[in-house]
Amino acid sequence: MRILSAALAFAAALGLSTGTATVASAQAYPSRPITMVVPFAAGGPTDTVARLVAESMSKSLGQQVIVENVGGAGGTRGAGQVAKAAPDGYTLLLHHIGHATAASLYRKLPYNPATDFEAVGLVTAVPMTLIAKNGLAPKTMGEVVEFVKANKDKVTYGNAGVGSASHLCGMLLMSSVGAQMTTVPYQGTGPAMNDLVGGQIDLMCDQTTNTTGQIKGGKVKVYGVTTKERVKSLPDVLTMQESGLKDFEVAVWHGVYVPKGTPKDIVEKLNAALNTALDDPKVIARFADLGTEPESKDRRSPAFHKDFVVAEIAKWKPIIQSAGVYAD
Ligand code: MLT
Numbered sequence: 001m002r003i004l005s006a007a008l009a010f011a012a013a014l015g016l017s018t019g020t021a022t023v024a025s026a027q028a029y030p031s032r033p034i035t036m037v038v039p040f041a042a043g044g045p046t047d048t049v050a051r052l053v054a055e056s057m058s059k060s061l062g063q064q065v066i067v068e069n070v071g072g073a074g075g076t077r078g079a080g081q082v083a084k085a086a087p088d089g090y091t092l093l094l095h096h097i098g099h100a101t102a103a104s105l106y107r108k109l110p111y112n113p114a115t116d117f118e119a120v121g122l123v124t125a126v127p128m129t130l131i132a133k134n135g136l137a138p139k140t141m142g143e144v145v146e147f148v149k150a151n152k153d154k155v156t157y158g159n160a161g162v163g164s165a166s167h168l169c170g171m172l173l174m175s176s177v178g179a180q181m182t183t184v185p186y187q188g189t190g191p192a193m194n195d196l197v198g199g200q201i202d203l204m205c206d207q208t209t210n211t212t213g214q215i216k217g218g219k220v221k222v223y224g225v226t227t228k229e230r231v232k233s234l235p236d237v238l239t240m241q242e243s244g245l246k247d248f249e250v251a252v253w254h255g256v257y258v259p260k261g262t263p264k265d266i267v268e269k270l271n272a273a274l275n276t277a278l279d280d281p282k283v284i285a286r287f288a289d290l291g292t293e294p295e296s297k298d299r300r301s302p303a304f305h306k307d308f309v310v311a312e313i314a315k316w317k318p319i320i321q322s323a324g325v326y327a328d
Contacts, residue, residue, distance in 0.1 A: 029089050029266050030063040036092040036256075039078025040160055041071040043190025045126060045207035049254055050094040052286055053123060056277035061269075065092070071187030074163025074327065076102050076109060083111035087261035089270065093117070096126075096254040100312035102163045104320040105327045114313060117257040119305035121271045122295040123278065124287060125251040126207040128169050128226040129237065131215065133199045141223045141243035144203075148177045157181040158192035158204040162327035165252040166192070168316075169205030169226060171323050176245045196220055207252050208234065208291030226250045233291040253295075253312075255305050271302050 034057075038050045047069060054065040070078035075098040085091035099113050111117075130144070138144040148155050157173075159166035166189050174180055181203070186192040189206045196204050197219045205226070212233055215222045224240045225231045228249055240248035256274055258267060277283055278294035287293050299308070 027265075029269060030061050032090065033064040033066055034061070034090050034092060036065050036067050036094055037078045037082050038067055038069050039071065039075035039093070039095055039098075040069065040164070041186070041188030041190050042069045044160065044188035044193075045165075045210035045252070046075075046094065046096055046254070047188070047190065048209045048290065049124060049126070052283050053094065053256075053274065053277045056280040056283055057270075057273040060273040060276045069188075072161070074098055074102065074105070074161035074167060076106060076163055076327075079113070080110045082257065082259060083116040085259050087118075087259040087263075089258060089262055089266035091259065092120070092270070093257040094123070094254060095257065096252045097165055097168065097250070097312065097316075098163045099255070099257075100309055101168055101316045101320060102327075103313045104317045105163050105325060107326060108328050114306075114310050116260050118260060118262050118267050119302050119309060120256040120258060120267055121274045121300050121302055122305050122308065123254040123256060123274070124292050124294055125253040126209050126290075126292040127231050127251055128165065128205050128207050129211045129215065129231075129234070130169070130173065130203065130205045130223045130226070130240075131196065131211055132203050132221040132223065133196050133201065134219070134221055135199065136202055136221060138223070141238065141240065141245065144223050145177050145245075148173075148181060149179050152179045153182045155181040155203060156184050156201040158184045158186060158189070158196055158201040160188045160192065161185045162325070164189075165250070166204060166206050169250055171320075171325055172226075172248050172250060173205060175323050176248050193220075212290050231291045233289060253308075255309070267302055271300070275300055 036054050038047050040046045050067050054067050058065045070081055082093035103113050138147045157170050159170050184201050195201050214220045222237050224243050225237050226240055
């Protein structure tokens with residue numbers, strides 16, 4: 001047996017791709033720190049989810065999972081970087097619904113969101129909130145609709161670039177209202193939130209993982225949540241449907257990916273560590289404080305995630321095309 005393990009170690013060291021060597025590499029994996037790319041700036045909702053999950057995955061994998069923020073182009077810059085990374089399990093992407101909508105928003109996307117990645121597993125679906133700078137006149141969602149109709153492009157709306165969830169939510173709002181606002185793009189809604197709290201922009205739609213603290217701290221006004229049901233941690237905030245915006249529904253699902261061609265054994269090892277993180281009481285409690293919860297157990301397999309991305313690309317394509325929004 002010693003001879004075989006020495007040969008396997010030698011083969012793995014040479015990167016030989018014999019099946020046995022792959023098994024050996026998966027058994028040895030991970031042997032060094034792992035990078036988890038977040039395709040938005042630090043301090044935003046995607047970053048918040050990633051750091052919670054990465055901290056827990058580090059424990060179960062026995063190697064540091066280090067978050068690297070690669071912002072720009074609504075998340076497509078970071079996703080593109082991971083699509084081109086070595087398929088060895090040492091570069092992960094944690095992205096959200098923007099990974100699916102980019103397929104319709106970008107006509108010259110340098111990667112295919114469905115086929116250039118291996119899906120590792122879904123993480124959580126986060127509600128969004130429509131928020132405003134303190135001092136903005138409207139008191140209710142109905143008054144916001146009238147305010148945007150009356151002021152159109154004089155109203156400034158912050159987002160994380162075309163393809164981001166905050167962009168998608170703004171698109172749904174403008175479609176519901178029938179008026180275009182002036183959008184102000186940022187590398188992430190972390191930086192955008194600073195300008196909203198500072199009064200430099202008027203409105204933003206962002207995930208409860210970034211807005212709960214600001215809402216409860218009275219730093220911003222809140223007009224509604226974008227999920228069908230109210231959010232437990234914001235019980236008094238009406239849903240968009242309760243405010244009469246029937247078609248305005250979006251929850252920001254998140255998933256973990258690795259480059260296409262990453263060995264199945266490594267994908268499964270990462271999926272197991274992700275599931276352990278989603279069952280981690282610390283992660284569950286923090287998600288609850290921030291208005292969300294881990295993906296349900298029956299939706300956590302790589303196969304489910306893979307099919308879900310394809311279905312979401314198909315779901316959002318007609319909605320985006322009818323809104324006539326393109327990034328390039
Ligand atoms: C977005 O899509 O708006 C992102 O979630 C923003 C972010 O995470 O910074």
